[in-house]
Every structure is written in structure tokens, then in C-alpha cells.
Amino acid sequence: MALNYVWIAFFLIGFVVAMFKVIFLGHTGLLSEMLTMLFDAAKNGFEISIGLTGVMTLWLGVMKIGEKAGVIRIFAKGVAPLFSTLFKGVPKESPAYGSVMMNLSANMLGLDNAATPLGLNAMKELQELNPEKDTASDAQIMFLVLNTAGITLIPTSVIAIRQTIALEQHVQNFNAADIFLPTLIATFIAFISGMLIVAMYQRINLLRLPVILFVLGFSGLIWLLHYSLSGMPADKMNQTIGAIGSGVILTIIALFITAGMVKRQNVYDNFIEGAKEGFNVAIRIIPYLVGMLIAISVFRSSGCMDYVIHGIARVVAMCGLRTEFVADLPIALMKPLSGGAARGLMVDVMRHYGVGSIEGKLAAIIQGSTETTFYVLAVYFGSVQIKNTRHAMVCGLVADMIGIVAAIVVGYMFFG
Secondary structure: OOHHHHHHHHHHHHHHHHHHHHOOOOOOOHHHHHHHHHHHHHHEEEEEEEEHHHHHHHHHHHHHHHHHHHHHHHHHHHHHHHHHHHHHOOOOOOOHHHHHHHHHHHHHHOOHHHHHHHHHHHHHHHHOOOOOOEEOHHHHHHHHHHHHHHOOOOHHHHHHHHHHHHHHHHOOOOOOOOOOHHHHHHHHHHHHHHHHHHHHHHOOOOHHHHHHHHHHHHHHHHHHHHHOOOOOHHHHHHHHHHHHHHHHHHHHHHHHEEEEEEEEOOOHHHHHHHHHHHHHHHHHHHHHHHHHHHHHHHHHHOHHHHHHHHHHHHHHHHHOOOHHHHHHHHHHHOOOOOOOOOOOOOOHHHHOOOOHHHHHHHHHHHHHHHOOOHHHHHHHHHOOOOEEEOHHHHHHHHHHHHHHHHHHHHHHHHHH
């Protein structure tokens, strides 16, 4: 029901504001612009969904190979101590743990093309354990929130954009990768916050050894990454992380194929069996994604987003706080709605204020620290026909908000 109210609010508030501008302010061209953007949003939703077909086909085929070969089961056993604490109602031997682990790992490595189909597969496996098929289970909500608040080890795309803009602006001795540690810290805070928020809703006791070891272990990994990569030039860091991410994915595929071959299975037939589902999944998510994108389009094109941002700016100024981050609020507010739009706003801030400015650095950290929550809600739940999302949206948005605040605070600590 939460998505229902949000969808209605986006559309009707945007429409009422637009009509007010047309009738009382004389903005007669606004309705035509809104209608054009509405149709464009519907087209984009369809194209995004269809664009997922090839990747979905690839990964569902690969996952079927791993499942038949028993590798997914081994992965699941490895993470069972931690995941059995976090995911209520999922048996310790469930292969869903393997899919969840692979999705979160792909997100950490910034491999969006791999993360989405892996996440959809994990959601499908969790749905098979869900007794109420139209209502999100506790495990599905925990998975979605951890996905939207996911840890980003290195924001490679953001680093690449910063490097390009620095060259355009002729910035000398610019280190485009100096935001990697602040971004990692901010996403880790968001991830832990999401875990805590869902645990409070679902009454999960997190004071258990597997959870404590995970938090301590990942904190150690943050330090190790900082120690290993902080001295690298930005271009070399991008190449290194890209090689690690690509190497991990290719190694997993090779491992699955090798395991199937060792067990004397028909690996190709297993791949085809899983791949057949790719098109069906892509088709199922079209109405959910189009529906969310058109509502966001109406709200944004009516100017409502600008009003929200200007209101926040005034409150911040009245409180006597530093206001540099106000220029980045459009990114923070847009990211849960549209990753592409937020990326465009980030570039605009960097070009307007300078890629090396505090505003430019905060823009990069915020972009790398938050996730497109409404997109994930629509696509993941839509893929398994979930209608009642329960507390998923609230938990996801609160984790986003904490991540944004953490990004701003950490950014000031490092660069302010």
C-alpha cells in the first residue's frame, strides 16, 4: 500500500502544482512539456526493461549452471551463519543465500549489469519460500533494504566522470579517486543503518557472533583498501578495481562451468534451461517500472522538486549551518527516484562549482553513497508480483536519508 500512496501523491501533487502555474502564473507551455516528459518516461521504462533481457538471460543461465553443479549450495553454506540471523524464515540450506551473496557482492564491486539480474534471481528464490505470495516476507524486505543501502567498495563510474571533468576544466594534479574512502565509509554507515532499522521492525537480535564478526571484518577491509589504494593515481585505481570486478565475475562463471563439467553434466543445456526465464522476467517488470517512472516524471517536471530543495535551503540558512551542501540536495533527493537524473545533476554541480570544490566533492560522495530505492522497489517486487511491500519503503528511505547525512558529514570531515 505504501507504493500506492507515493504513486498517487507524486502524480496528483505534480498535476495540481502545474495547473496552478498555468492558470495563475501564465506558464501555458508547462502542460505540453509535462506530457512530453511523461511519454518519454514511459518509453524509458520500457527500454530499460527490454534492455535487461540480454543480461537477465545470461545470468539466469549462469546461475542455473551453478545451481545444478552444487556451487550455489556451497556459497549458501558459507554465508549461512550470518544470513540465517538476518533473514527470518529462510532455512540454513536455502540456495537463496548464495544468490543474495552474489548480488550484494556485485553491488559492492559496482557491477550494475550483473547485480540487477542476480538480485532478481535472489528475490525469486525468496518468493518461493514466501507463504503469502502478494505480500513481502521479512526476508525479502531485509534483502531489498540491504540492496538499496548496499556498500560500494569503489565508485568507479563517479571517479571516471570526475577525471573527465577535471580534464575539461584543466585542473592540474587532480586526484579523482580521493572520494573513494569517504564514499566507502558513508555506504557502510547506510548499510549498517538499514540492517538495524529492519532488525528493529522485525525484532531481530543482531548482537550475535556472525554479525559482530561481519562488522569488524568489513571495518578491517575498509582500512586495508585505504592502505592499498590510497596512493594510486586515479586512472590506475580505476583500472585496478575494474580488473578486480571483472576478474571476480569471470572467475565465478568459469568455476560454475568447470564444476558442471566435473560432474559430467550437460552444461550448455543447463544454461539454456535457466536462460529461458530471462525474457519472461524482463517482460514482467515493465508495468511496474513504467508506472513508477511516469509518476516521478510528473512530480519533477511540475517543479515540485525545486520547491522542496529551496525550502530545505532556507531552513538550513536560518539555522546558521554551512550551506555548501545545499547545492547537492537535488542529487540527494533525486537519487532514490532516478539514478540517471541524479548523475546528470552531479555533473551539473561539478561543472558549475568546479570538480575540485567542496560542492563538487560532496556531489560525488552523495552520488556514490545512495541507491535508486524506488527503482529497486518497483523492479524487484514487481518481478515476483508483490503488491503489499509492508515496511520495505520506509526502511529503505530511512537508510537512504542516513546515508545522505553520513555522506555530507564525512565529506566535510575529509574536505571541509
